[in-house]
Amino acid sequence: MPVDRVASALREEARATDERRLLVLAGEGDATREAAADALDAVDIDSRDVTYLGDSEGTPWERVQSARAGDLLGTTHGALVVDCHEACRPNALGRAVGAVDGGGLLVLCVPPLDSWPDRRDGFDETLAVPPFEVSEVAGNFRRRLVELLRAHPGIAVVDVGDGSVEPTVERDGLTDPAPRRPPDPPAVPDDPVFPAAVYERCRTDDQVSAVEALEALGDPGNAVVVEADRGRGKSSAAGLAAGALALAGRDVLVTAPGYPGAAEVFARAREVLVDAGSLASAPDESDPILLETARGRVRFEKPTAAAELPGDPDAVVVDEAAALPVRLLERFLDAPAAAFATTVHGYEGAGRGFSVRFRDRLDDGDFEVADVSMTDPIRYAAGDPVEVWAFRALLLDAGPAVDSLVEGADPADHGSIGYEAFEPEDLLADEHLLREVFGLLVAAHYRTEPSDLARLLDAPNVAVRALTHEGHVVSVALLAREGDLPADLRAHMYEGGRVRGNMIPDVLTSQLRDEAAGVPEGLRVLRIATHHAVRSRGLGSRLLSAIREEFADDADWLGTGYGATPELLRFWRANGFSTVHLSTTRNDASGEYSAVMLAPTSDAGRELADRHSRWLLDRVGAMLSDPLDDMDPDVVRAALRSVDAAPELGLSDWEWRLLVGTTGGAGIFDTSPRPLRRLTVRYLTDAGDETAGENADGEPSDPLLTPRQERLLVRKALQGRPWGAVAEELGFHSHGQCMRALGEATRPLVSRFGGPKVAAELERFE
Template sequence: MTVGRVANALRAEARATNERRLLVLAGEGAATRAAAADALDAVAIESRAVTYLGESEETPWERVPPARAGDLLGTTHGALVVDCHEACRPNALGRAVGAVDGGGLLVLCVPPLDSWADRRDGFDETLAVPPFDVSDVAGNFRCRLVELLRAHPGIAVVDVDDGSGEPTVERDGLTDPAPRVAPDPPAVPDDPAFPAAVYQRCRTDDQVTAVEALEALGEPGDAVVVEADRGRGKSSAAGLAAGALALNGRDVLVTAPQYRGAAEVFARAREVLVGADALAGDPDESDPTLLETAHGRVRFEKPTAAAELPDDPDAVVVDEAAALPVRLLERFLDAPAAAFATTVHGYEGAGRGFSVRFRDRLDDGDFDVTDVSMTDPIRYAAGDPVEVWAFRALLLDASPAVDSLVEGAGGGADATDPRGDSPSLAYRGPEAADLLADEHLLREVFGLLVAAHYRTEPSDLARLLDAPNVTVRALTYRGHVVSVALLAREGDLPADLRAHMYEGGRVRGNMIPDVLTSQLRDEDAGVPEGVRVLRIATHHAVRSCGLGSRLLSEIRGEFADDVDWLGTGYGATPELLAFWRANGYSTVHLSTTRNDASGEYSAVMLAPTSDAGRALADRHSRWFLDRVAAMLSDPLDDVDPDVVRAALCSVDATPELGLTEWEWRLLAGMTGGAGIFDTSPRPLRRLTVAYLVDAGPPGEEPLTPRQERLLVRKALQGHSWDAVAEELDFHSTGQCMRTLGEATRPLLSRFGGPKVAAELERFE
């Protein structure tokens, strides 16, 4: 059978069922690309209608480089060719699968299947972080991928150059499904607030339901949450609603992690406005991120900017909300009305941070919340075999264990099996082979990482299975994963790599040595070896029961004699800083720019486990204290004061005050009223840092949190008196100044000594 006949049979079945089919062409690169061209010619798909995702520039089709696979988001294609010869990139594969329309073909050009797992490609090179090289990378992800390509329905496998001169059909991919009956078109709801023409653009009953729910955004006080798998039309529903709201004179602010993720929202909003002849200006020349009518508009802002609610929008639409951190999402609760559309399963992020932590705060807030779940696919029929394969191959639908199976683990570190006396919590370090052999364990491990962290994606699955510097550690309860950590070896770098890093070069996979070397000018930071906690997650049903701390304790016990330090880096929040501090980690750095994904300033923390690790942590702790006051008055002048309090409280070092006798007299003078502060801010800045780092002796009365925030905002960050008074709810600027003076006195009592005590007596 020729490749063309295989493709024809697949395409005919795909079109008859409105499903997709997958054609795998195995062999050397040029041969598979030629076979792909033959296959698509045979099914009469014109070259200009085909998109090629790959590195080869010798192609008759429109080419999208793998690095720009995100451009496929929101697009649909009748046929898409994915070339995996130069690199098999899991994220790119996930994006490609979602971009093929019902009745279409996804064509994979791959090396010979029997040897594919043993080859090393461009993606493997990204996993080979120093001091490892590409020969140390395993091929477990592709081994599993090949197994699933050979097992799932709807997938044809053709060996295009087996040496015989003719292609060999290993599988024809046909499923012989029963004929499908076309569904009835969705009906317009009774008495809709939006024009009937908006509903007539809906393609499923689910979409009608979602748009009808989104009518609530026309008035303040309502929030709508729309959850769906990819391809269900949630972004389209949001776009139809946004266009209808603009027709009604509303100002709709749309945000998403990147504009391309919201492109479908704007495409459908534009349809509504153009159809109603309401779009201001020339529709062909308008800004794609701004749609305006005579009285309303739909506009886009990046998440961190949108969270400021610029120009006071009437409603906010957050697309792919699960890809944003909880702390950023919370800021949209100040909007008059808001919609949160999010993917349930998908590489964009299906973080439990949204579905549990943020939803709790949304439900406890002032909004009346409406939930909408969309299950009917729009681009292809339900039960599409290519979607089923992709979900399993990339673990897009991986999830933690069912709550009832793990709730007993909340009994703490010594949780026992209710059926006996033996402890049922176990510390495990499964190797890649263990995960491959136990699909149940793999899905729970990866599902917990996906559910708890907004940045986990298919490439992390390959990293977990293949990267030589990455390991996983877990706590299990009666065989189910309740807490998991992804760990990476860093450091132990040779002199030439350390010099390269010091001189501005990037070294993959060594985040902490890189920051300490390139940004903080410590060329020896890459000498000690450490283990960085890339991700840590605890099952939501047993969160706050000490299991994350128990897991970190087990990790320390295992690695303490083998490495010099344990470390972590993450978007800093007061709660996370307190968690890591409680587990023995100390702050050595705060980034000076916000992370685009988290919206937070990142903290780097270390827990030394050897003399070399202690020396590294000690010098960076001292350097951090030497520079933190200057950072807080300039690049970090907008960081949350509670983050500053928690970060400084987490430093293992004693600040050098270095104050002159005159500066102590200035500080004593501030206690009668803070006007003197403006004449010389330096002494109080240094004293504030010393106080926040040093918790003081037991029993000593600390400052109140409000007083500490006042010290951070005024003494460290240099905000104006008026701004500080307003933020901290003082009745007047004068009261704010007097409170700062009152807060200075206990600091002087703690740090000033007898001479300062005598000076203070003069103000009694």
């Protein structure tokens, strides 16, 4: 059967069911691309509605390079041709599946299926982290992919070889479904606040319900959470509501992890404004991130900028909210009204941080919260076989074990907890185990995506370790080997070159000018996650302890790098990790400054950690007064308490007299900030008795200073913030009261570190 006949039959069935179908063309690159062109010429899809995702030039369709697959977000196509010859990128595959409309075709051009898992491509090169070679990358992800392509309904497989012989049809992909009755059009709700024309653009009852709930954003004090799987029209609903709010004179601020993810919001908002004849600017794509009416507008900002609520918007719409960290989401709770639209299952991010931790804080806040769940697909019919295949192949719907199966996990009961090393072969042989491991990572981390599945199965430097309870995964860690680099690579990194992976050696070498940092070999904790039903029991710490014991003779250090929060800093510190670096720019995804921490396991690792701890203390005062002058003071406190070093004070007698003068509340601090800055750093890094033990809030149980006094020292002595700003932030009634409080906080420090000579000076001010 020729390829065009297979494609025509698939297309006919897809249109009849409003589903998608998948056509796999296996063979050599040019032959598969020519077969794709023949197939699409035979079906009734306008070539302008076909997009090619790949790296070959000269195809007859609009091209998107595979590395830029994110440009497909928010777009829909009649057909998408995905070329996997140069690189099979799991993230690109997921984005392509979601961009095909009902009745359309997804066409995969792939190498011969039997040999594809053993070939190495451009994506494999990204997994070959030095000193490993690309030949050491496994092909497990593609082996599993091939098995599922050959097993799932709705997928046709045609072997076109090198194009010199007649293609062989391995599967025709037809499902012979029963006829379906077209759904009734959704009805406009009674007495809507938004214009009826807005609701007439809705395509499902779910979308009507979502838009109706979003009417609440017209009044301050309301929040709406819209949750849905991909393809359910949540972004469209948000866009229709945003346009209606702008018509009513509201200023709507839209944010998402990237503008392409919010493009659908703006497309639908634009339609509303054009329909009403109220778009002040030309209705084209000249400025896609700003739509204005005579009284209202819809505008876009990146998440970290949007969290500052620039321009005092009337309402904020956060699209793909689960892809943002909790700490960044919390900042939107200061908006007058807010909507959080998010994907339940998908590579955009489905972190448990949103569905559990952030939702708790949202519900406990001042907003009146409404929830909307959207289940009806809007781009294609329910039960679409291509969606079912994609969810399984990329584990988009993977989740941890159900709560009842793990609730008895107790780290103190060594008989009920097992420590496991899961090899890729173990995970491939047990789909249930694979889904629990990956599902736990998805549920706990906003950045887990399909490419991480391939990394877990194929990367030669990655290892999986877990704790299990009665056969179910309760805590899991993804580990990456770094370091042990040859001299030429270390020199290349030192001179500004990039080396894949090796994040910690790279930072310590290129930014901190330590060419020897790549000599020791370490294990970086890429991800660590504990089942939400058994958090706060010490399972994560138990897992790290077991990892440290296992690799004590096989690595020089354990390390981690992450967006720093007080809670995370305390967790890692409690497990023996020390801060060696703080980034000077915020991470676009997390909105936090990052911390790099090490836990040495050998003399070489200890030497590395010790020198970088000392260097951090040498420079941290200057960093905090300049690039880190807006770092959260609680992050500063926790980060400095996590440093395994204490700076020499090196203060002169005169500087001690200045400090004693400051204790009286006089404005002496402003004349010479250096002494109190050094004293504050020494206090926060000191391992004295006052930091032994913690209370329920994670604060020292017997502190020398209160948390408020420490925040005052951080904001004023370390970060040099203006007196007025510090007084307002920390709740002092006046500039003068804030100055006196600084003196009161300084006195116990001078008394502790100043010695007998300073004690005599202090007595003069009793």
